[in-house]
Amino acid sequence: MSRIGWIRLAVLAALVALLETLVRTGIIPYKTMLPPSEMLTALVRLLAAGTATRDIVQTLTCVGAALVSSVVAGFGLGVAIHRFPRVRRALEPFFATYYAVPFFIFYPVLIAIFDLSLLPIILMGFAFAVIAMCIATINGLDRVPRVLGKVARMHRMREFETALRMKLPAAAPHLFTGLKLCVAYSFIGVIASEFILAPSGLGHAIAYAYNDFDNRTMYALMLFVMIVVVTLNMLLHGWEQRLLKRWHGR
Template structure:
């Protein structure tokens, strides 16, 4: 039940949160401009030059197609990483023996530099969509699996006893007990998996594609075009930050509700 005091505090807290965020953005832009002045615009373009270059890139006739290619590959990779990671984490978390065996293997696989796997993926899938999706999934699925598995393991034992008393099927147990109990931690894993899947997709486009944002970055790097590099990096940074803030807000609401 809300009181007049809490109703007054909520708008004040929201206003402070937005003002702090605005102050952070202004500070980062100021530091960026100072660094650009010290290093030179050829090495590090300033915010205004980067914005103008980004505007020019987005108005180019080839940009929508490159954006579509990256979006499709990333969406597929993110969906496979999320669904596969959550399902695998639920199974490994519920089956403790299997989880104890598989977890060190997953961690060892995740520690392997992904660049060593690129030749294998390229031989399997060639240049194209499937290789980029595979790169994204390789990066994103393991963190989601680990977070989900840890959430299930930390679940209160009374939930499992109640499910056995109600004679729930394994699918019903996962749907109505495991997943709702693990949702806050699963969202934390999804936040990390989202960022890593995006990273893997872009790296895949650099090495295994002839189109997409990653391919544009690779061309700009070959030409030493710092303005294009900063413009595309800023676009990706804004997108990743916006999605992560949305997931963080959802995560915090679930924690407060639980």
């Protein structure tokens, strides 16, 4: 690991240690915050007891469904819109506004239409993520150098081959940005929806534990969500670095 990486690790460890001492010495009251070590033991116990397994499986299923559908649809939409400059120019102001409006407010409408099932939750995750992928795809295709198209023609590549071996690697950095945003937004969309109104799922379980003054479960589940999201991001980052190295030789 690089020097900066070590410093970062040390800073994080110091922050955790600080929190631990602040709670243990009672400067932060116990009923507000658990010491990080107890959060971890609570999480291990919770996972071993299996009481949260159903909620975890449900949330991860919803996030997975939202993620896959938004990446596929966003990419397809981006490619399609990129082909028609006129459509694209008409849609641009809507894209620029999309993430500025608090459209969680329409979650209740979805519940009213589809009832309190998993579908509105997945749809919220999908809706939150899909436009990010679409915008990233358009940006990526914009950055494909013209010369690559000419090279492809010189090599008499078919259209499919050009797309796969020329355009995809050239657009990859932006596609990865889109993918990472999709991961973050699917999680946010799904968990926030579960939090506001849902019969089950991690977001609901956290809200339920809060209402029940069950801090141990609450902090354990929060820790779980954080670990999953950060691990997923790190895996994606590693995969991105490896692929970019292979494609761009850097």
